[in-house]
Amino acid sequence: MHTRHAPAEAGTEASRSRGASPPTTVDPPRARRAGRRVSLRARLRRDWQLLAMVAPGFVILLVFSYVPILGNVIAFQDYNPYLGDNPLEAFLQSNWIGFGQFQLLFEDPAFWDAFRNTLAITAFQLVFFFPLPIVLAVALHNLLSSRLRGLIQTVVYLPHFFSWVLVVSFFVAMFGGAGLLAQTMREAGMEPWQIMTNPDTFIILVTAEAVWKDVGWGTIIFLAALSTIDQNLREAAAADGAGRWRRLWHITLPGLRPVIVLLLILRLGDALSVGFEQFLLQREAVGRQASEVLDTFVYHFSIATGNYGYGSAAGLFKAVIGLCLILAANKVAHMLGERGIYSRS
Amino acid sequence: MTTTIAGKPPRPRARRPVWEERPTPIGQAGKALLLGLLVLSVLFPLWVILVTSLSSRETIANAGGLVVIPRGIDTSAYEVIFAGGAVTRALWISTLVTVIGTVIALTVTVLAAYGLSRPRSLGYRWLLAYFLLPFLIYPPLVPKYLVVTGLGLKDTIWALILPPAISVFNLVVVRGFFQGIPQELLDSARIDGANDFRTLARIVLPLSRAVIAVVGLFYAVTYWNVWFDAVLFIDRNDMYPIQRVLQSYLLAGQAPKTSGGASGITMPPTEAIKMAVVVLTVAPIVAVYPFIQRHFVKGILIGAIKG
Numbered sequence: 001m002h003t004r005h006a007p008a009e010a011g012t013e014a015s016r017s018r019g020a021s022p023p024t025t026v027d028p029p030r031a032r033r034a035g036r037r038v039s040l041r042a043r044l045r046r047d048w049q050l051l052a053m054v055a056p057g058f059v060i061l062l063v064f065s066y067v068p069i070l071g072n073v074i075a076f077q078d079y080n081p082y083l084g085d086n087p088l089e090a091f092l093q094s095n096w097i098g099f100g101q102f103q104l105l106f107e108d109p110a111f112w113d114a115f116r117n118t119l120a121i122t123a124f125q126l127v128f129f130f131p132l133p134i135v136l137a138v139a140l141h142n143l144l145s146s147r148l149r150g151l152i153q154t155v156v157y158l159p160h161f162f163s164w165v166l167v168v169s170f171f172v173a174m175f176g177g178a179g180l181l182a183q184t185m186r187e188a189g190m191e192p193w194q195i196m197t198n199p200d201t202f203i204i205l206v207t208a209e210a211v212w213k214d215v216g217w218g219t220i221i222f223l224a225a226l227s228t229i230d231q232n233l234r235e236a237a238a239a240d241g242a243g244r245w246r247r248l249w250h251i252t253l254p255g256l257r258p259v260i261v262l263l264l265i266l267r268l269g270d271a272l273s274v275g276f277e278q279f280l281l282q283r284e285a286v287g288r289q290a291s292e293v294l295d296t297f298v299y300h301f302s303i304a305t306g307n308y309g310y311g312s313a314a315g316l317f318k319a320v321i322g323l324c325l326i327l328a329a330n331k332v333a334h335m336l337g338e339r340g341i342y343s344r345s
Numbered sequence: 346m347t348t349t350i351a352g353k354p355p356r357p358r359a360r361r362p363v364w365e366e367r368p369t370p371i372g373q374a375g376k377a378l379l380l381g382l383l384v385l386s387v388l389f390p391l392w393v394i395l396v397t398s399l400s401s402r403e404t405i406a407n408a409g410g411l412v413v414i415p416r417g418i419d420t421s422a423y424e425v426i427f428a429g430g431a432v433t434r435a436l437w438i439s440t441l442v443t444v445i446g447t448v449i450a451l452t453v454t455v456l457a458a459y460g461l462s463r464p465r466s467l468g469y470r471w472l473l474a475y476f477l478l479p480f481l482i483y484p485p486l487v488p489k490y491l492v493v494t495g496l497g498l499k500d501t502i503w504a505l506i507l508p509p510a511i512s513v514f515n516l517v518v519v520r521g522f523f524q525g526i527p528q529e530l531l532d533s534a535r536i537d538g539a540n541d542f543r544t545l546a547r548i549v550l551p552l553s554r555a556v557i558a559v560v561g562l563f564y565a566v567t568y569w570n571v572w573f574d575a576v577l578f579i580d581r582n583d584m585y586p587i588q589r590v591l592q593s594y595l596l597a598g599q600a601p602k603t604s605g606g607a608s609g610i611t612m613p614p615t616e617a618i619k620m621a622v623v624v625l626t627v628a629p630i631v632a633v634y635p636f637i638q639r640h641f642v643k644g645i646l647i648g649a650i651k652g
Binding site (some may be wrong): 063139178244277323 | 386393456479596630
């Protein structure tokens with residue numbers, strides 16, 4: 001393959017094995033570094049094209065992910081966007097105030113409202129949304145006609161590709177004050193229900209929207225897992241007298257277990273994110289009290305009002321808790337003997 | 346063997362295994378109801394919106410708003426929209442963002458996926474970690490806003506195109522797919538003297554049509570659906586993408602503005618214009634998606650499981 005660079009690589013191999021041969025593992029640093037340098041040049045000559053290919057993505061992530069992640073430090077500043085001519089100058093000239101923003105944040109009842117709303121919505125959706133794709137996938141998998149199954153899949157995947165603006169628009173058209181349901185109820189002489197503007201039932205509304213948008217899409221991964229379950233297991237169970245529910249419980253569900261655990265971990269790790277656009281779009285209609293979640297809180301208390309440091313503090317708080325959650329959830333998965341998201345760090 | 350679900354008999358090849366008991370009527374009915382309702386919940390609103398957008402003033406007035414049963418076709422809402430104005434402009438902006446964005450994002454993603462597909466290459470582990478880490482840590486809103494505005498991208502389409510131009514999920518999918526390509530093929534190309542760029546273009550890409558189509562669809566949908574980035578970065582009305590206009594008409598209660606009022610035409614009802622905007626926002630997705638949907642399982646799952 002890389003015959004042209006064979007000498008250099010052979011040299012590297014030799015020096016490396018020489019360095020590693022003493023069982024005491026105290027390898028001579030100079031020899032190793034020298035070996036590295038030769039190898040580095042050779043490898044650069046061999047792999048520069050791969051590096052060049054990676055470069056555009058590298059730069060985009062650097063600018064739009066890593067710099068903003070580092071930029072989170074403005075949470076420790078009294079950031080004033082009007083200092084200097086650009087955000088960088090403003091950053092350099094703003095005062096450092098330590099944990100002041102966090103102190104304010106933790107005393108802010110609006111923040112705790114958002115926190116509570118977020119957790120409530122996560123918990124509610126874990127119960128009323130999470131299991132639905134599994135049920136739907138099992139129902140689809142049991143369909144005998146593959147043509148019919150394909151048709152249904154085409155239709156139920158579709159809303160996943162709609163924007164939140166569209167999804168909310170659909171719900172407004174169907175259930176809003178001037179929507180189809182209200183229109184029908186008025187014709188029947190009834191007082192139309194307030195569905196889109198009622199803060200008390202908002203949690204049901206957002207869950208219904210999320211289900212409508214993504215329940216079909218959520219089945220894909222379960223359908224794939226279902227198709228890998230050995231049909232012979234089912235047949236053997238049937239021969240042993242297991243009925244359809246016992247087969248479901250003892251064969252189908254255990255076959256889905258790794259996927260379920262994986263998705264549960266991902267969901268728990270993301271417990272503080274329940275969607276952003278969906279809530280921002282409906283904030284006016286139902287009011288802040290019911291619809292504010294952490295992400296919309298960050299937006300409203302930073303960019304919308306100009307208080308950048310405060311919003312950043314809320315964002316950083318959420319990110320740190322979120323990272324802890326995902327690491328913890330993964331740990332739990334390992335303890336349960338599942339693979340989790342990453343096997344080794 | 347009468348297993349009729351929603352009235353369709355199964356094709357002869359799909360047979361229930363002999364050991365499986367016959368479905369109970371209640372179970373069958375429940376399943377049909379579940380699937381039928383779900384399908385209906387997607388198709389019915391689409392139908393109502395389409396019909397209303399094509400209805401005349403009288404039909405809409407008689408129905409009291411939205412129209413379920415069509416009575417004649419009246420395209421005046423579309424004529425008014427396409428006569429020019431906010432919606433036409435927004436459709437252009439969105440098309441531009443979607444086309445340019447998808448091309449850029451696919452290029453960046455495919456290149457990075459290939460560059461990261463060979464273990465033991467220089468810096469492989471570091472680079473892989475670098476590319477995967479943003480999956481766990483989202484870029485925070487406020488600093489991201491400051492970076493984009495600081496770069497002077499505000500009120501340009503680049504503010505909408507560049508930040509999402511690489512998605513870690515899509516990268517993992519494409520990379521996984523590339524790694525499933527038999528190594529012998531790549532080796533033989535290299536022995537024949539092809540460098541990595543040629544190998545990618547001549548060997549890898551032709552074998553990866555399914556995954557490229559799927560990931561391309563994902564990116565195109567992302568760009569077509571961009572809304573919040575436009576709230577953040579686009580202040581000028583004449584640069585609004587379609588989702589932003591849709592939101593202002595349907596959710597913020599703004600009356601549709603069209604440059605219409607063209608001589609002689611009576612303005613079509615607001616309801617029809619609103620629904621026509623919805624139809625125009627949905628149409629590209631509905632038009633493209635079914636052709637790519639059949640690649641979903643092949644494209645994504647192979648990639649995602651490997652990755």
